[in-house]
Every structure is written in structure tokens, then in C-alpha cells.
Amino acid sequence: MEKIVLASGSPRRKELLARTGVDFSVVVSNGEENTNLTDPAETVEKLSQDKAISVADRLENESEPCLIIGADTVVAFEGKILGKPSDEEDALDTLLKLQGKSHQVYTGVTLLVKEQGIWKPYTFSERTDVEFYPVSREELLEYIKTGEPMDKAGSYGIQGKFGIYVKGICGDYNNVVGLPVGRLIYELKKMKINIRGMRK
Numbered sequence: 005m006e007k008i009v010l011a012s013g014s015p016r017r018k019e020l021l022a023r024t025g026v027d028f029s030v031v032v033s034n035g036e037e038n039t040n041l042t043d044p045a046e047t048v049e050k051l052s053q054d055k056a057i058s059v060a061d062r063l064e065n066e067s068e069p070c071l072i073i074g075a076d077t078v079v080a081f082e083g084k085i086l087g088k089p090s091d092e093e094d095a096l097d098t099l100l101k102l103q104g105k106s107h108q109v110y111t112g113v114t115l116l117v118k119e120q121g122i123w124k125p126y127t128f129s130e131r132t133d134v135e136f137y138p139v140s141r142e143e144l145l146e147y148i149k150t151g152e153p154m155d156k157a158g159s160y161g162i163q164g165k166f167g168i169y170v171k172g173i174c175g176d177y178n179n180v181v182g183l184p185v186g187r188l189i190y191e192l193k194k195m196k197i198n199i200r201g202m203r204k
């Protein structure tokens with residue numbers, strides 16, 4: 005293994021992957037995030053694949069990248085998938101639904117490995133359940149004013165100012181922030197890939 009590429013523009017994913025101590029570069033995928041799927045696990049798995057493949061296409065003529073990591077995160081509430089908010093009103097609608105209740109956060113990860121010139125995808129997803137205390141409309145409006153919800157699935161950041169409303173969490177916290185690094189390292193080990201031996 006010689007090179008590792010994170011196919012994501014998310015600063016949170018970059019920070020989480022950096023914590024593993026590996027060297028990697030970032031190439032942001034520029035494809036549309038679209039799918040007709042309705043199951044949240046299938047959705048994030050497919051979108052993570054699309055992102056990794058779009059970066060593989062762009063790197064086709066470059067010197068041998070060997071592992072590309074794509075990821076996608078959505079929130080699921082009462083069977084509906086909630087992505088990033090379209091505007092502040094949408095963020096308020098979403099947070100009014102989520103407050104006082106439990107929801108699920110899914111992150112899908114695709115590891116695209118180049119072996120003998122051929123890209124092979126390996127995809128998995130991880131689920132974390134998050135429960136919020138009741139939060140008033142005024143508090144939600146205050147939060148939305150910070151701008152924090154706008155680039156985040158489910159319109160909140162558990163690692164940011166909305167973290168004060170968390171009642172409980174079941175599963176991997178890092179998965180909510182956008183990358184289940186523990187599972188990622190575990191899956192790579194199973195694939196006999198030691199990312200610590202890779203270079204940029």
C-alpha cells in the first residue's frame with residue numbers, strides 16, 4: 005500500500021482520520037449526492053461509493069493511489085432520511101422534530117482499493133442512536149443563528165453547540181461526527197491493510 009486519499013471535503017472527517025496517525029491527502033468528490041433509495045443504511049453506503057468512485061475517476065491518470073476512502077452521513081427519524089437543511093426554516097423544522105426524541109445517525113464508508121490496476125470497493129455502514137432532551141423553539145432559533153446546522157446532516161453538530169442537548173447516545177460518537185474511525189481501522193485490519201505503512 006502506498007497512498008491513501010480521503011474523498012471528502014468534510015473538515016470533521018479530515019480531523020478524525022488524522023487522529024489515526026496516518027498520512028493522507030484530501031481530494032473532494034464533485035459528483036451529485038443523489039439516490040432513490042429509502043433505506044438509510046443502503047443510502048449512505050451507495051453515496052459513500054459514489055464519492056469514492058468519483059475521486060478514483062479524477063485520479064485515474066495520476067500516480068497510483070491505492071486506497072480511497074469515501075463517506076456519507078444521514079440522520080433517520082421515524083423512517084425518514086434527513087440530510088443537510090436547504091435553509092434555516094428547514095433546519096428549524098428538522099430540529100423541532102428531533103428535540104425530545106431519539107433518532108438514528110448512519111454513516112456509510114467505502115474503501116476503494118486498487119489491486120493490479122483494478123479498483124475494488126468494500127463498503128459498510130454504522131448506526132448510532134442519539135436522544136435529545138426537549139429543546140424550546142427559542143433555543144432552536146438561537147442555535148440556528150450560529151450557522152452551525154447548515155452543512156450538517158440532521159441540522160445539528162453533536163460536537164458543537166448542540167451537544168448540550170444530548171440526553172444519551174448508543175453507539176460510536178465519531179460515527180455521528182461523520183467517520184466511524186474505530187470500525188474503519190478494524191475493517192482495514194480484516195482486509196490485511198495496514199494504513200500506518202502508507203504515505204501521502
Ligand SMILES: Cc1cn([C@H]2C[C@H](O)[C@@H](COP(=O)(O)OP(=O)(O)OP(=O)(O)O)O2)c(=O)[nH]c1=O
Pocket residue numbers: 011012013014015016017032033037055075076077078079088109155156157158160161162163180181182
Ligand atoms: C449529525 C452530524 C453530522 N455532521 C456532519 C458530518 C458530515 O460532514 C455532514 C453530512 O454531510 P455529508 O454529505 O455526509 O458530507 P459532507 O458534505 O460534509 O462532505 P463530503 O460529501 O465531501 O464527504 O454532517 C456533524 O458534523 N455532526 C453531527 O452531529
